[in-house]
Amino acid sequence: MRFSGFRVVKEALTGHKGWGMLWRNPDPKPAYDIVIVGGGGHGLATAFYLAKTFKQARVAVLEKGWLGSGNIGRNTTIIRSNYLLPGNEPFYEFSMKLWENLEQETNFNSMVSQRGIINLYHTDGQRDAYRRRGNAMLLAGADARLLGQDEVREIAPFLNFDNARFPIKGGLMQPRAGTARHDGVAWGYARGADMRGVDIIQNCEVTGFRIEGGKVQGVETSRGYIGAGKVGVAVAGNSSRVMAMAGMRLPIESHVLQAFVSEGLKPTIPGVITFGAGHFYVSQSDKGGLVFGGDIDGYNSYAQRGNLPVVEDVIEGGMALMPMIGRARLLRSWGGIMDMSMDGSPIIDRTEIDGLYFNGGWCYGGFKATPASGYAFAHLLATDRPHETAEAYRFDRFARGYVIDEKGVGAQPNLH
């Protein structure tokens, strides 16, 4: 069924009798050409592009819980392509272009909203670093603007310009950045993949890999053995856990990132604002909640919850940046497990096991990457060649010394 305004009106007038299931609840088949482990954003996007772009007919997505229950279900919804390094920027810009056409491609309104992102700077040194980055973005075909204080003030007059510990001098803006409705992204990809024949199997946990002669044969699951020509793992947050079942150690630690939403408020904040000096970033959802976050808690965790000091640290930053939000209330907080990699950048690569492919290490930035990650992983799975924008995301970059370290902090994941 095609979704459209016309269809919504027609159903409204006829008692919503015509709506069908957004996706099926298929039972697993004995075998598939490609099995994707993980029904989060990246796994679903991979399946979608495998089916749509790479015309793969026998694809399954195995999800241990409900589809979209990973970090796609809980994040601060920011999309952007404002990276510095050549290993990253073309990939994220590719992602941005996919975002820009996502709804038309999936026929599902994921509410991609390009209201812009501003990264504030407070010193000349930060401005220079942002200039280098903004230029790198432009050279990669993305968009960027370097704003002075007055221009920031015009866009966000409510920021603390006059009595700040770290006075705002300006910002690097990416006008095409913004937000997307995170669940809607998962659902759009899921529905699109399902329509094209992908079996999305919920409540199906992978419990092991069957590997014979160095080649993967299939996966053991809570719903029985499923054979597979190729297996793609996209379970960020739990990558180490899952890949350990194939005997692999990864350059990844799992950390908790908390995020927050306030009670609903009338429109207050136009786009996304990032305050590096205070570890705080914020946007306002279409429903009116302020959606914000900051740093990871900083210790290895699979608990999907964080602690109070980070809550305070983030909100202290928010209050310092925009003291007018003080009378609003925190409504919800949550904690997601992040695949924090050793250089802060992801991995999309083959593994040492034939037929086993890996996608992970997204740190706290996986949401914005969803379309390109899915596309590039589908490309790799379907063609056995890395997508041109994802060539740097290899396992061996650590051993060979080609890390992609945007922050320049080295192999300490909690600093990325």
Added chain:
Amino acid sequence: MLIPHPLLGLRDSQEFTYLGDAALMDRPDPAGGNAEAAFTDYVFLRDNPAGVHRELWFHEQGDRSWLVVTRDTVTHEILGAELARDVKLNEEGAQ
């Protein structure tokens, strides 16, 4: 979080700086064969278990002891803490 400091009792984890897996204490022999591969594993690869994890915390706003804390990464329950220096000296003594 509260860290059970072996000398000072329960202390706010905010006083500490976290580093990561206690395996970082086991710096490979730079003169050993294939040192570059050993260092690659040491610097970049982690077990990252969901469960019991031995990890390094630095009591930065405290007595500046490095501690080896044994903590469950699923429940955050702490099973013990030792002075890293003692751990290292004991290991070396055992060898």
Added chain:
Amino acid sequence: MTRLNGGLVDRGTTLSFAFNGKSYAGHPGDTLASALLANGVQLMGRSFKYHRPRGVFSAGSEEPNAMVELREGARQEPNTRATVTELYDGLIARSQNHLGPLNRDLLAMNDYFAPFFAAGFYYKTFMWPRAFWEKLYEPMIRGAAGLGRLSKQADPDAYDKGFLHCDLLVIGGGAAGLAAALTAGRAGAQVILADEDFRLGGRLLAESHTLDDAPATGWAASVAQELASLPNVRLMTRTTVFGVYDHGVYGAVERVADHLATPGPRVRQSLWRITAKRAVLAAGATERHIPFADNDRPGIMLAGAMRAYANRWATAPTRNAADPVAVFANNDDGHRTALDLMAKGVPVLGVIDPRPDAPRLGDYDLFAGGVIDGTKGRLGLSAIRITQDGRSSWHRCGALGVAGGWNPNVHLASHHRGRPVWEETLLAFVPGTGGPSGLFPAGAAAGKGSTAAALQSGMEAARKALAEIGIAATALSLPDAEDAPIRQAAFWHVPGKRRAWVDFQNDVTVKDIALAHKENMRPVEHLKRWTTLGMATDQGKTANISALAVMAELTDKTIPETGTTIFRPPYTGVSLSVLGGGDTGAHFRPKRLTPTHHWAEEQGAVFVEVGAWMRAQYFPRPGETHWRETVDREAKAVRAGVGLCDVTTLGKVDVQGADAGEFLNRLYSNMMGTLAVGKVRYGLMLREDGHAYDDGTCARLSEDHYVVTTTTANAGPVYRNMEFARQCLWPDLDVQVISTTDAWAQIAVAGPKSRALLERIVDEFDLSNAAFPFMACAEMTVCKGLRARLFRISFSGELAYEIAVPARYGQALMARLMEAGADLGVTPYGTEALGVLRIEKGHAAGAELNGQTTAQMLGLGRMVSQKKDSIGAIMSRREGLAADRRRLVGLTPVDPAATVTPGAHLFAEGAARSMATDQGWITSAAFSPHLGSSIGLGFLEDGETRMGEILVAANPLEGQETRLKVVSAHFIDPEGERLRD
């Protein structure tokens, strides 16, 4: 007026308040909701999506409907629950989320279009044309959405934070909580009792129960009094424990002054982080409702809330005292509402109970086996339709209490992601076993809902909790209390064609759940996300279980099979101001001041933040109109005469011990153990991954004592790494380290006349080049006996020294040097001139040592000793690092008037401007007064072999292109003669 007799309000005092511009009167003890009800005001707000008229629904923090903008001006506080807003004199509140007056909300037309706004409709439309989303559809949706408004002004009130420690934290001051606190308090344990209400007693205040044949409110008051008298008990009313964190840390917010018009000198709220060895969760239970057609009109509320308004606040729920009240209950407890109202003289229409065998507990009309399946009344309930035995009839009705059973407030028990478990005998979820360790649920929160059971379980929980920490508590002799069994039917909603609301605030109806089911949004998390169920400010406290029941019915599963939701902090909304607590402006983070800060201020210095430090950026003089003028003068003064700069911010670490030299050998890439006593050496540190990390100097004061410096930014991390190396890698080395950064004021004395200046202040110390050459250091005295450390090191490339004295003398030393050097033209300089000087000399700083560069890129590859191991040495030899051909170069503009811009990217002339042809970037730049042009440093592919080549610096971000010449990074004195002079 619908004020009844009795209650816990102080009728002797009248408080006046305004709601939507109209004045009303209430009493101390009232909430805004009770006072409005007492004034016959039922309509208090509008729903989120359909803008349906809404009245108060509950008597607590679970309120979905009665939300107001409280206070005015910068103190305006949106989404404030009228049900928990303590009335004060002069209170001003407005209803929110409507266009035009509350009773004629223009946005109520949304309700007519409700069929178009079914669950998830927006995912299916607004996609064409593409550009219309940001321009039209989304702004429209955003404008209509949201609830209350922020004032957009800074919050003027003060907030603070604190830490408390106790043996037992009791969360909730109802029957169970009071019993727990009393048990623990009498045992001598350190106890904190926190309750979100302003009065202790919980449901005891809302019910007509007796304890030992006396009103239960009296027992609550006497227990509160005893607890207040115990020095080991801290009573915290108006305090919400909103979250359970690891290892017994609880987050709580105390509303210190929210019951006052303004906080005065006090804070408005305090954030408490309570470390409790054990805790008792006695947070009570929340009543749920029964969805039926048009069940959302003002006047329809929870039956227990109705009792609370009648008993505690002496208020009838109706607009007129003569209007009859009905009760719709699937359980015995709900019938008590009819009894309590009758006792207060409120006319009762009857009790409608779907159970065919429903008991009649008093002298009221009982509609056993009956349901309500329709209501009337645009802005307030006027009639209900009762269907019994297949016959329907309309009845005039001014208010309706709905009793669908009670849900234990398990929230905190699931904050560690432990799932609540279904208790079929209670038809409710109770705390499961996976709760936070040390947290003991008790009372209604644990499903022990009768007063007797609550008292008993509160006491037992406290005894059990304390026993675990070695405190024996004696059993209380509990009063006789009501112990009615829970009798209820699993009756979850009244089926029908009209909309029956499940989640009031977000306008989620039974139909929406049915649609979600049809569309396969069946897992509970999908249901929530598709319909927005439970996403409103009340977090579904009154809605979620009913919704689960409806979904269970649709899927033909049990409720526990259908799923449950777990809760995350906060339990109720917490103001961002209090979580952000304390200072938000200039004191947001502490500043570090240098020893000469006040002196620099007196000189009119302009300061700049460098990490936590404030450093003098430049020292403008009268007549100087542009900062560049000042900086040029300062830089020139250094090269021509002598300048002074406070460099205290560089990290300083004393490294001592027999193995200090060996220790530094392992930390620095170059050799330090061979350094002679009395000498300084420049040192480079790598990270273990082989990249350049930090630089500084090592000075050997004696055989077993080095003083090392770090960059300002890395002072903390480098020190931490030293402790790591000392304790975790090589504990066998005899080495001790301690930071001395703040102990010594360090002043750079730089320029050809620096020796002449220093000679005037040292006490008989030979500064001659022979006696104290470049890279010498010594401990000595200055200014008649003040101990000092002198280092002959240079960042500027000139003859230069750094002198350190105890920090308290730093300012006086600076003043003395200024005085003594007046005839030498001594000039203070700031970080800006420091930057100019170091760029002219080609020294790397933060922009070059940015964590992404290598020793080779910096031109320091030879410093990585091959003769010894050191941190990072092995990994610095990896292929990718060795193959990196970018090198630090100097850059000058071909047109001397042009500017070198840091952050511009470097291209060969004629090359396309693309990533593929990008050959490097400019890291730092400054105007060099000595060269008379802008100059820069940058990393360039094969830089060292391209001297003299013309490049283009592209800065498309600002539309600039500049032709630059590649030169040595050492613009000044490349042979380094001056500093050895």
Added chain:
Amino acid sequence: MTDLTPITALGAKTARKETYDALTLSENPELALASLALRRDQTPPSPFGLRLPDPGHCADKGSVAAFWTAPGQWMIEAPGRANEDFAARLEEEVPGGSISEQTDAWTAIEITAKNSAALEALMQKLVNLDPAQIAPGHAARTGLEHMSVYLIRRSETHLAVMGMRSFAAALWHALVTAAARIDQTA
């Protein structure tokens, strides 16, 4: 004696002092400090006849005092001797130890209270220490408003707070802001 005039950490010639109902805060610029760290296998000495305290504790002998700072390391305090080279005196007492001058690394603010309740109420607003960890005779290093401080509980009603000298103004601000808000009438 040098002819340079020292200033206090708060930047004045004389020490700052602020008095509230039950609390008095005063800057103590005359306190000399030196750290003492043991070399490998060194026996703990008794400088100036002072028995070096156990972890988490402080010891006071009138003319000198000490508090434990790290395994094998103590801070030695000498009231009224900040203008001397106290580290050198300590080196004479403990030859062969690792000693560092710390007098001006820290600013000491002495807080005296009319009763211990006022002092504890103040500490509740500033530091996360169980009262038992900072009972009289105890010393602790911890965080306070994003700063690192030593707390030395000299008696029931006397607490010294030592912050890094460069943070003195911020520390003073934090302490007086909290002190002013404590209800000291109880």
